[in-house]
Amino acid sequence: MSYVVSFILAIVSYMVIDNVILSRYFGICSFIGVGNKVKSAVGMGLAVTFVTMMAALVCWPIYTFILVPANMGYMDTIVFILVIASLVQMVGFFIKKKSISLYKTLGIYLPLITTNCAVLGVVQNNTAYDFGRSMANALGTSLGFVLVIFLFACIRVRLEGANLPKAFKGVPIALIVAGIMAIVFMGLGGIIDLGSWGLI
Template sequence: MNPAVPYIVTFLLAIVSSMLIDNVVLSRFYGICSFIGVGNKPKAAFSMGLAVTFVTIMAALVCWPIYTFVLQPLQIPFMDTLTYILVIASLVQIVGLFIKKYSPALYKAFGIYLPLITTNCAVLGVVQGNTDSGLSFGMSMANAIGTAIGFVIVIVIFSFIRIRLEEYKTPKAFRGIAIALITAALMSIAFLGFSGMVPSN
């Protein structure tokens, strides 16, 4: 950390870096299953993104303190994967419970996608990656926020692209998933254009 730069700037740059430069889907390959599965419905894509944002930020908020203040002092760091997956799964159920009971509007918005987030690679990948790389709490939260926003951006853009793709006559073998993957490859090359944005120090 550069002492001449205020912390808020480092924090924001870390968010931008994990949102655009090291994008969670196009560069780190975390949320591919739901990326392909959501298809050509922008509303469903946005709901899925909203659910992933909720769960990622809360999971990162809870898991880093558990690792640093419970698992490491007790010298049982090997329990991290087991702990994280149980915490993520419990968080999903608890959030779902609250939404079901107290907020029908939020349930309509993204409630049905919540149980699918437990097996989404993005959430566990971000949380495990934070502690594997030994990041501080601020950088972990920046990573989680950037990942979530990046996921929403990419999944919504991709669903709009797929609406256009269906209007064209692709060859029969490529129709559906194959042409979607090749389009994702082009998106990935486009996002490479962001790579010089944040100076890595």
């Protein structure tokens, strides 16, 4: 199997089939919390994409070339979370300096991203793969995050007007909608036989 094909398949599988929110349960807090505004959902998604890509880019070399040779693989979680926290901080400063309007759209989500499991989850997972595949994982995961958080926000806008039982208003119906979305995404699992490509 050529490397390019495996790269593309990894992106597609992480984006749709093994979706980060609906099948791996990463980042549900921000998924539920971002609510029913399509614009802020997309903003959050883009900010997560950016930080995940940067974190994957920085953490993989640190783990492979510093922690493993120094025989300190057990320090991975501490190092990764520090890298992510400082990255988020720096990205905040940078955006603020360069474009104040972008900061106003993305800035409020930045502190939330440190505690988004998607970022740490991807980086932690990547230690088992090579560099190209790690970047594919990061890209696929973040695209999957954007896709689902956008669809979900659109659905929640429609739910606003729905006549729900009082007890289901708010978070409960959001979770049930997410469950139904997960069933839909499960149906996409048959498109690619991941096992035959050696991806699982």
